[in-house]
Amino acid sequence: MNNVRWLPSIPVTRWLSDEEQRLWRLWITVTADLQHRIQQDLEASGLTEADYEILAHLSEAPGDSLRMTDLARQTLFQKSRLTYRVAHLETLGLVSRQPCEGDARGVLAVLTKAGRRTIEKAAPSHVETVRDALIDHLRPGTRRALIADFEAMLETRSQKVHGAHHH
Amino acid sequence: MNNVRWLPSIPVTRWLSDEEQRLWRLWITVTADLQHRIQQDLEASGLTEADYEILAHLSEAPGDSLRMTDLARQTLFQKSRLTYRVAHLETLGLVSRQPCEGDARGVLAVLTKAGRRTIEKAAPSHVETVRDALIDHLRPGTRRALIADFEAMLETRSQKVHGAHHH
DNA sequence: AAAGATTGATCAATCAATCTTC
DNA sequence: GAAGATTGATTGATCAATCTTT
Numbered sequence: 001m002n003n004v005r006w007l008p009s010i011p012v013t014r015w016l017s018d019e020e021q022r023l024w025r026l027w028i029t030v031t032a033d034l035q036h037r038i039q040q041d042l043e044a045s046g047l048t049e050a051d052y053e054i055l056a057h058l059s060e061a062p063g064d065s066l067r068m069t070d071l072a073r074q075t076l077f078q079k080s081r082l083t084y085r086v087a088h089l090e091t092l093g094l095v096s097r098q099p100c101e102g103d104a105r106g107v108l109a110v111l112t113k114a115g116r117r118t119i120e121k122a123a124p125s126h127v128e129t130v131r132d133a134l135i136d137h138l139r140p141g142t143r144r145a146l147i148a149d150f151e152a153m154l155e156t157r158s159q160k161v162h163g164a165h166h167h
Numbered sequence: 168m169n170n171v172r173w174l175p176s177i178p179v180t181r182w183l184s185d186e187e188q189r190l191w192r193l194w195i196t197v198t199a200d201l202q203h204r205i206q207q208d209l210e211a212s213g214l215t216e217a218d219y220e221i222l223a224h225l226s227e228a229p230g231d232s233l234r235m236t237d238l239a240r241q242t243l244f245q246k247s248r249l250t251y252r253v254a255h256l257e258t259l260g261l262v263s264r265q266p267c268e269g270d271a272r273g274v275l276a277v278l279t280k281a282g283r284r285t286i287e288k289a290a291p292s293h294v295e296t297v298r299d300a301l302i303d304h305l306r307p308g309t310r311r312a313l314i315a316d317f318e319a320m321l322e323t324r325s326q327k328v329h330g331a332h333h334h
Numbered sequence: 335a336a337a338g339a340t341t342g343a344t345c346a347a348t349c350a351a352t353c354t355t356c
Numbered sequence: 357g358a359a360g361a362t363t364g365a366t367t368g369a370t371c372a373a374t375c376t377t378t
Contacts, residue, residue: 013291020302023310026317027301031198032243033324048368069338076199081369083340088368105338105377124180134194135187137320142312143190146305150193153304157200215346236360248347250362255346272355272360341374352363 034133041129045122046092050077050085052126055094055111055119064111067100071109094118201300208296212289213259217244217252219293222261222278222286231278234267238276261285 016024035049042052057074058064066074072082086109089095094115100106111119138146183191202216209219224241225231233241239249253276256262261282267273278286305313 013294014298015294016297016302019310019314023305023314023317024297024302026314026321029243029321030317050368067338068340076196078370079339080341080371084368087340100338103338103378107339127180127182130183130191131181134320135183135191137323138190138316139312142309142316143186145309145312147186147190147193149305149309150190150197153301154193154196156304217346234360235362239361245348246361247349247363251346254362267360270356270360274361335378337378338376339374340376341372343371343373345368345370347368348366350363350365352361354360354362356357356359 030134034130037129037133038126041125042122044125045118047118047122048085050075050081051089051094052119052122054082054085054089054109055115056123058095058109058111059116059119064116065098065108068107068109089115197301201297204296204300205293208292209289211292212285214285214289215252217242217248218256218261219286219289221249221252221256221276222282223290225262225276225278226283226286231283232265232275235274235276256282 038049042049045052047055053075054071057071058066068079068082068086071077071086072079075082077085086095086097090097094112096110096112098108098110100108135143205216209216212219214222220242221238224238225233235246235249235253238244238253239246242249244252253262253264257264261279263277263279265275265277267275302310
């Protein structure tokens, strides 16, 4: 697998070129600004970014519900974080917890009617924020190039992970 | 300034197209993964992402030092967050606080020798992580396109902010 | 024992005061 | 009073147990 292992192993740091440096700084700025504006926008609905993500995933799930583990996978949250956030959403009346049919260990997080109203009310301005802070500023060519590079990147990654399993 | 203000103001939500949606999901995934791997990598040096940023900015500043306010501006941190993080770095012996010449209100954060050793030790693998989780996966054309779009975006933004000042 | 989920303790981030110096 | 910086209180995130069911 490691086809250069017989070459002298000199740990040379490949520092960023001026252009790469510039891109990295811009990336940091744009990302920070994007996140900040998303948070600002969601304040009007009394939601955090994490809360919005949870509600969004539930609203797209069949039966407006998901098991905690599946929801954790989709949102990329840790289990404990999800537990705390869902508990919070429950106090707001936006989500309810229900026992899981056929598996007494499981817990189903279900979007309530108030939860659906909330996410549907918050969504338009959230999308507008994402557009205004990112998407609308990327030209069609940039979008296509990014999608291609990102997908190739994730493809490489999943192959690496898969490859690591049978060493 | 608002050249469409005489048009009927129908608040139509411009939902994301399939391609835009795909890009946005990829962006979220890539960004989350990038951040996660940066954190993982810095653990070896006992630093958080925030700590690294602070040390990095200090190491590039003249005299290895910056006033708290300036450091906050550069890192995009809030003042109180910076106070807590610098206090922590001080307990680690990586930064020291010194009174500010000529302005008794100011506090100078100064990189110590241990601080410089730490950042110089952490930097190579940090850069490698940034490359491996992002930069190296963007083709030259994608990089140029991104830089152009990002810069145009920030330019637009600063004009808007500037314009808002003399309403 | 492994999977699903929660809890307690700890650390980090945020917001609204507060304090000092300009 | 405004700028520079810190503090206290609160909320959020994380990690290592813990508990139950499979």
